[in-house]
Amino acid sequence: MDLTVYYKMVENCISSLGVDPAVCRGDQPGQWNMKKGSANVWIDVFIINENGYFQCMAPVSAIPQVQKAEFYEEILETNHKLYGVGMTKFKDWIYVKTIREVEDLSEDEIMAQMNRIGVYADDYDDYFKNKYFPSFDKPGSDFSAK
Numbered sequence: 340m341d342l343t344v345y346y347k348m349v350e351n352c353i354s355s356l357g358v359d360p361a362v363c364r365g366d367q368p369g370q371w372n373m374k375k376g377s378a379n380v381w382i383d384v385f386i387i388n389e390n391g392y393f394q395c396m397a398p399v400s401a402i403p404q405v406q407k408a409e410f411y412e413e414i415l416e417t418n419h420k421l422y423g424v425g426m427t428k429f430k431d432w433i434y435v436k437t438i439r440e441v442e443d444l445s446e447d448e449i450m451a452q453m454n455r456i457g458v459y460a461d462d463y464d465d466y467f468k469n470k471y472f473p474s475f476d477k478p479g480s481d482f483s484a485k
Contacts, residue, residue: 375457397460
């Protein structure tokens with residue numbers, strides 16, 4: 340499966356945000372890293388078992404060492420309010436993530452998901468840091484290169 344057309348679609352979306360996609364490219368083809376305010380936004384186009392996928396995700400918060408039950412309950416309640424994305428746990432981190440097959444993927448959908456992930460991550464990383472890790476600072480709020 341050739342993913343070149345989807346790489347181009349992602350790069351068109353990154354360009355439309357006023358960011359140079361070449362600066363955002365990751366180590367492997369089909370990987371891009373951006374910032375939306377204080378949040379890192381990772382975009383991937385890849386193949387698993389002969390199927391192509393588009394994924395956009397962002398780390399939101401480390402798992403706190405105290406108040407874990409309250410934290411997890413709040414993550415679940417927050418997850419219920421999100422549109423088209425979900426919060427997931429991997430190892431010791433919470434991420435906001437969307438993933439779908441590339442078949443019938445459009446630039447409009449890529450842009451919507453990138454914006455959704457970026458806005459949610461930028462909002463919730465600050466919220467959870469302030470509530471569960473109050474010593475962190477909050478940087479700006481626009482998309483930029485990694």
